[in-house]
Amino acid sequence: MLFVDFAFLPFFLTVLAVHWALPRNGPRKVWLLAASYAFYAAWDPRFLGLILLSTAVDYIAARRIVRSPRPRAWLLVSLVSNLGLLGFFKYFDFFVESAARFLTQLGFQAHPASLNLILPVGISFYTFQTLSYTIDVYRGRLTPVEHPLDLALFVAFFPQLVAGPIERASDFLPQLETPRRFEGVDVRGALVLFFLGFVKKACISDGLSPHIDAYFAHPASFDAASAWYATLAYATQIYCDFSGYSDMAIACAALLGYRLSRNFDHPYLAADITSFWRRWHISLSTWLRDYLYIPLGGNRGSRLFQTRNLMATMLLGGLWHGAGWNFVAWGGLHGLGLALHRVWSTRIRSTALVRRITGILGIPITFWFVCVGWVFFRAASFADAAEVLNGFVRFGPPASGAGSRVERLALLNLAPGLAWGLLAALAIAHVACYRRWLTRIWRRSPAWAFTAGLAVACALVLPFVPLAARPFIYFQF
Amino acid sequence: MIETPARGLVSPAAPRTLFAPPRGAVVGYDFLRPASMPHERSLPPARPASTARALLHASAFTVVFLAASVLVGRALRQIPGATGDPTRRAVMLDRAFDRVRDEVDLVFLGSSRFYRGVNPRIFDKRVRNRGGEELAGLRSFNLSLNGMGMVESIERVRELLESNPARLRWIVLELTDLDPVYLERNRMGPRMVAWHSARATIDALRVVWSTDRSLRSKFEESLAHLAEFGTRMSGRGAGPRAVLRLAGIESPFIDAPNFNGYETREQQLAWGKAWKTAAGAGATRGAGDPDEEEAERHRREVEERRASAPKDLPPAHAAVLGELVELCRTRGVEPIFVLAPVSGPNRLARIAQRAGVLPTLFAYNVPREHPELFQRALFRDESHYNDDGARVFSRALADDFLAWLGER
Numbered sequence: 001m002l003f004v005d006f007a008f009l010p011f012f013l014t015v016l017a018v019h020w021a022l023p024r025n026g027p028r029k030v031w032l033l034a035a036s037y038a039f040y041a042a043w044d045p046r047f048l049g050l051i052l053l054s055t056a057v058d059y060i061a062a063r064r065i066v067r068s069p070r071p072r073a074w075l076l077v078s079l080v081s082n083l084g085l086l087g088f089f090k091y092f093d094f095f096v097e098s099a100a101r102f103l104t105q106l107g108f109q110a111h112p113a114s115l116n117l118i119l120p121v122g123i124s125f126y127t128f129q130t131l132s133y134t135i136d137v138y139r140g141r142l143t144p145v146e147h148p149l150d151l152a153l154f155v156a157f158f159p160q161l162v163a164g165p166i167e168r169a170s171d172f173l174p175q176l177e178t179p180r181r182f183e184g185v186d187v188r189g190a191l192v193l194f195f196l197g198f199v200k201k202a203c204i205s206d207g208l209s210p211h212i213d214a215y216f217a218h219p220a221s222f223d224a225a226s227a228w229y230a231t232l233a234y235a236t237q238i239y240c241d242f243s244g245y246s247d248m249a250i251a252c253a254a255l256l257g258y259r260l261s262r263n264f265d266h267p268y269l270a271a272d273i274t275s276f277w278r279r280w281h282i283s284l285s286t287w288l289r290d291y292l293y294i295p296l297g298g299n300r301g302s303r304l305f306q307t308r309n310l311m312a313t314m315l316l317g318g319l320w321h322g323a324g325w326n327f328v329a330w331g332g333l334h335g336l337g338l339a340l341h342r343v344w345s346t347r348i349r350s351t352a353l354v355r356r357i358t359g360i361l362g363i364p365i366t367f368w369f370v371c372v373g374w375v376f377f378r379a380a381s382f383a384d385a386a387e388v389l390n391g392f393v394r395f396g397p398p399a400s401g402a403g404s405r406v407e408r409l410a411l412l413n414l415a416p417g418l419a420w421g422l423l424a425a426l427a428i429a430h431v432a433c434y435r436r437w438l439t440r441i442w443r444r445s446p447a448w449a450f451t452a453g454l455a456v457a458c459a460l461v462l463p464f465v466p467l468a469a470r471p472f473i474y475f476q477f
Numbered sequence: 478m479i480e481t482p483a484r485g486l487v488s489p490a491a492p493r494t495l496f497a498p499p500r501g502a503v504v505g506y507d508f509l510r511p512a513s514m515p516h517e518r519s520l521p522p523a524r525p526a527s528t529a530r531a532l533l534h535a536s537a538f539t540v541v542f543l544a545a546s547v548l549v550g551r552a553l554r555q556i557p558g559a560t561g562d563p564t565r566r567a568v569m570l571d572r573a574f575d576r577v578r579d580e581v582d583l584v585f586l587g588s589s590r591f592y593r594g595v596n597p598r599i600f601d602k603r604v605r606n607r608g609g610e611e612l613a614g615l616r617s618f619n620l621s622l623n624g625m626g627m628v629e630s631i632e633r634v635r636e637l638l639e640s641n642p643a644r645l646r647w648i649v650l651e652l653t654d655l656d657p658v659y660l661e662r663n664r665m666g667p668r669m670v671a672w673h674s675a676r677a678t679i680d681a682l683r684v685v686w687s688t689d690r691s692l693r694s695k696f697e698e699s700l701a702h703l704a705e706f707g708t709r710m711s712g713r714g715a716g717p718r719a720v721l722r723l724a725g726i727e728s729p730f731i732d733a734p735n736f737n738g739y740e741t742r743e744q745q746l747a748w749g750k751a752w753k754t755a756a757g758a759g760a761t762r763g764a765g766d767p768d769e770e771e772a773e774r775h776r777r778e779v780e781e782r783r784a785s786a787p788k789d790l791p792p793a794h795a796a797v798l799g800e801l802v803e804l805c806r807t808r809g810v811e812p813i814f815v816l817a818p819v820s821g822p823n824r825l826a827r828i829a830q831r832a833g834v835l836p837t838l839f840a841y842n843v844p845r846e847h848p849e850l851f852q853r854a855l856f857r858d859e860s861h862y863n864d865d866g867a868r869v870f871s872r873a874l875a876d877d878f879l880a881w882l883g884e885r
Contacts, residue, residue: 006704020528182527182528182531183527187531207717414721414726414729415721415724415726418720418721418724418726447530447534448537451534451537451538451541452537452541454538455537455538455539455541455542455545456541456542456545458542458545458546459542459545459546459548459549459711460545460549462546462549462711462712462713463549463550463553463711463712463713463714463715463716463719464716464717465713465714465716466714467665467666467667467670467708467713467714468665
């Protein structure tokens, strides 16, 4: 069940109505937990067991950590079980096949025992979430929950279960202790946020998807305009897809009275790569900072030591996104970018002139660096990624197909002005959202005008929702 | 990534440029209201939410949304080419038929069995040669499409009659299941959505609820039809094409003069290739053929449905077919129903004919009655004719048409 599926609407309205109709906090939490498990089971009920297992292990481990004389051992139990499940389901086939390929290249005969495992949806997200709970308890920053129901709801809370934001136990668990009040819900803000998320996902991301898929299926046969367009469109698609999901998740949670953490903050307006990572998938980047980078040594030690920490964090962050070397390369590229930016910002004196120059050039340079990273993220192989990068300057026929025609994407063929205009309009919309040009209008308008305006806006965007909904890109992670 | 500022920290000296946060904005901006939005302190305080007000606004929202959706959907349907089936054959058929609408005497409507099996040129030639002076100028057109079910055919007939074609006198309809098993890949596709008018949806629901399906199956099928109806009404998915049409950008088109709805194998391949070139990569394609697994599942479901078909013609089926016949006749058009070869046994069709629901039925579906239509060499696959098969079947149709006219 996707947030943009029609089936989600009756599901969510039922959950919402019953949730607020229940008089006390306890029954509400039970109801939300049941709804969350039903939501997850709609994908594949078999994997519900993994969530229950993860919850049970962390509930017991956290309580033992504070009571047992050997808290470290219980932390290890939590780490091994959670990372073991993640590693088995997500990375087993990848590592076995990679090892077999490596051995074959060395001249050995290798017969990999690939299990063709199905990746349980959301496992990367809820694993990191539960880990943050036990680690925080171990560090003494959090006391273990008394009731397993609270932990179960923290792990399985359906708005953020399958694709984040990766919520911290220290942010979410206290909310479960306080009864939620409908009077405190910012209904207007939540509805607008859900609407924006819906437009980003259903209209923009899904609308661009066929053109991007067509390009990345055969990048070698397309011309330079298609390469540029597909890359820019993919940057738009992945942002709209993931931030759209996050917006809808935050909005759904808000309507239920809970606050989830912010996951995106207009990342394409970042003037440097460090700033980009403060604005992109914030819940993951802060998780990696707090539970990986700082334990590795963080900013302490020599410059080389810091760079090592940075690269390790980003390479693992890349691998978290998917079991593929292209994701590792993507993480490595960003790690390199972050290291270079750190050298730049410590070595170059921040004079007014430098600030002015970086102020003008920083955003386009950072954006283009990120786009090149997305090529590795999206391409099916390194060879395809190289074809895309070559494609930026492919103004003639492709080298491989003597006499063959260079194709151009349908949209660019049919309506080049509209195609480029669409991307330009989306860039302006990005700035408009950042500057909150329209916030005052919808915040200040009378209730009847807001209701009617939102209804008409929904009716107007519906024609731009493709007939076939596509799964969220980040579901595969 | 590494040194994220604490949430809620106010940006102290943000430069006043377009890309800087608004004055006094929060770094780590939260969209939702609580006090983390100091730049909005000038706004009136939010009224606390109340259940009664929420219900009132939800009702008002629903009413306005539905009304606006219907209006938007209606406006989009007024833009030529913005809605409907965007695939090659459908676009070619629409344009070719528009050119000759008032010159056509007879229209064929059916599934791929008709689309592959009826060649109007052969049919016309046979009828003109053998039909005497009255039929010397007869012209037919094949409007059949892959996977066209009976309710869709009926909707097409309605649309056709509403456009008042000047010379139309006969409609030859392939009789298929009124409640077919639709291929999963076609559900919610542009074709399915396009024919789900209010009338067609009501017909589809009447038919579904008069069958022996399980209650769950009836609900699921009804929901699918209602979703397709809602999609059509709201114009969902039609926006991008509407923008292109309003900007004066036409859809790609293969201009084939004298196209009468039949495609030889060579034409089909050549036009398919030309369409791909004209449309470019990433253009809308049809759902394509099902893979083996899906085709097998579909075949199984069809068999199961046939095995559990009712023994008598359900009243709703009789009513839907009867209304179609009456509609045609009030417009001066005579419907002729055809059971195409390889369409399998259709007991209900025979019952309907005996009950007088179907005024005319040409049945070619029994091999022993028409062995000449079932020769292996006439088929391109297990259920579709090749060009030779189309020639033989079109002549057989023409002969029976002439015989039927003679009897009248």
